[in-house]
Amino acid sequence: MARSDREVGTVTVPQSQLAALREAAEDGVSFDGFGVSVEDGTYTLSTPEERHTGLDDAELAVVAAAHSEYVTNWHYWTHADRTDSERAYLRWLEHAGELGVPERYDALSEGGLVRQWGEIHVTTTLDGDQRRYALCHENDAGSEGLETHDGPLEAREIAKYDDDGRYRPLKTAPTLRSGWEFTGLSGRELLRTVDFLYPATVHNWHLERQEDLDVSHWRETAQRQTGIYDLIEELEGEELEWLTEACCVDSQCLKRRQWDESDTEPIDTPRGDGVFPCREPCSVVVAAARTWTLLEREETREYTFELTPSEKEQLEALIDAVADGRADEIREADTEDGANRYRARFLRAKRFDENGRLCGVPTDDSVE
Numbered sequence: 160m161a162r163s164d165r166e167v168g169t170v171t172v173p174q175s176q177l178a179a180l181r182e183a184a185e186d187g188v189s190f191d192g193f194g195v196s197v198e199d200g201t202y203t204l205s206t207p208e209e210r211h212t213g214l215d216d217a218e219l220a221v222v223a224a225a226h227s228e229y230v231t232n233w234h235y236w237t238h239a240d241r242t243d244s245e246r247a248y249l250r251w252l253e254h255a256g257e258l259g260v261p262e263r264y265d266a267l268s269e270g271g272l273v274r275q276w277g278e279i280h281v282t283t284t285l286d287g288d289q290r291r292y293a294l295c296h297e298n299d300a301g302s303e304g305l306e307t308h309d310g311p312l313e314a315r316e317i318a319k320y321d322d323d324g325r326y327r328p329l330k331t332a333p334t335l336r337s338g339w340e341f342t343g344l345s346g347r348e349l350l351r352t353v354d355f356l357y358p359a360t361v362h363n364w365h366l367e368r369q370e371d372l373d374v375s376h377w378r379e380t381a382q383r384q385t386g387i388y389d390l391i392e393e394l395e396g397e398e399l400e401w402l403t404e405a406c407c408v409d410s411q412c413l414k415r416r417q418w419d420e421s422d423t424e425p426i427d428t429p430r431g432d433g434v435f436p437c438r439e440p441c442s443v444v445v446a447a448a449r450t451w452t453l454l455e456r457e458e459t460r461e462y463t464f465e466l467t468p469s470e471k472e473q474l475e476a477l478i479d480a481v482a483d484g485r486a487d488e489i490r491e492a493d494t495e496d497g498a499n500r501y502r503a504r505f506l507r508a509k510r511f512d513e514n515g516r517l518c519g520v521p522t523d524d525s526v527e
């Protein structure tokens with residue numbers, strides 16, 4: 160039902176919230192277009208649409224009840240124990256920056272307001288004078304028969320493995336498994352659930368909005384490494400473009416990379432379109448960087464291989480398919496695809512010697 164078609168004040172204002180409003184009016188209330196003040200023993204209550212002056216105690220109660228959305232909205236956002244980032248995030252979920260209170264309450268009570276957070280679909284609805292939150296994988300939005308959870312801790316297990324049961328070392332990789340939902344969560348439970356699925360993303364998102372994100376660029380991060388990782392400092396320039404293209408682009412990670420080589424040396428790889436930022440090279444990237452640092456120490460050599468043009472293209476297709484994670488999707492019957500398993504086995508049978516060397520060419524001349 161549209162706002163104009165129904166009565167105002169459809170949410171009941173609890174007596175405790177009315178008492179809190181009277182008390183707060185002494186210092187003045189101003190929130191989301193709603194205002195209440197008291198002067199010479201009478202109250203003034205205003206919304207973007209109306210203004211009521213000279214109200215006594217009883218009249219304030221009547222007018223507040225007629226504008227119950229504004230009262231409960233004010234109380235919900237000002238009386239819960241939340242950090243700034245938690246509050247900002249929950250308000251973002253219900254589009255508080257874009258929708259006025261009546262429009263928001265209409266939407267919250269008629270199907271809810273939706274946001275996307277990585278691969279998560281979050282719906283906020285109204286439950287009396289409170290909010291309730293539901294979340295599921297974006298691919299499951301609107302589906303029935305999902306595995307229902309109500310405790311945030313269960314999100315930790317969901318985040319561990321992908322749909323094929325493989326461990327997910329990078330929690331922000333776009334490989335969150337589907338088939339589950341959380342329903343009826345309070346604001347606090349929602350925040351804990353999101354933190355298990357995408358750790359620290361809400362906090363960093365908020366810091367970025369405050370222009371206070373503490374970015375640690377590659378060089379600082381690399382210099383901090385000790386032990387087996389201290390060698391990653393050797394990677395620089397173009398190598399960091401290859402590294403970020405390998406690990407940090409949208410197809411591999413949902414964070415938007417905000418770090419560069421240093422604050423004066425940008426890395427040209429696209430940063431990504433993710434809603435939450437990445438403030439420093441993560442442990443997965445640092446571990447991969449160690450491998451590449453060791454490999455990049457090698458000098459190039461010239462090798463001579465005899466391949467047909469199609470075999471050369473097949474090797475390129477194989478690398479492409481593995482790099483894009485498509486190798487498992489290529490059907491056995493699709494022998495036209497260079498990364499087809501039978502094609503790969505044929506090439507190996509034809510071109511590898513008994514020691515697994517391409518065209519029998521040794522990697523190191525000294526080892527025959």
Ligand code: SF4
Pocket residue numbers: 329331406407411412413414415416437438439440441442443444
């Ligand atoms: S360093 Fe790259 S892969 Fe790691 S979290 Fe940041 S953007 Fe994602």
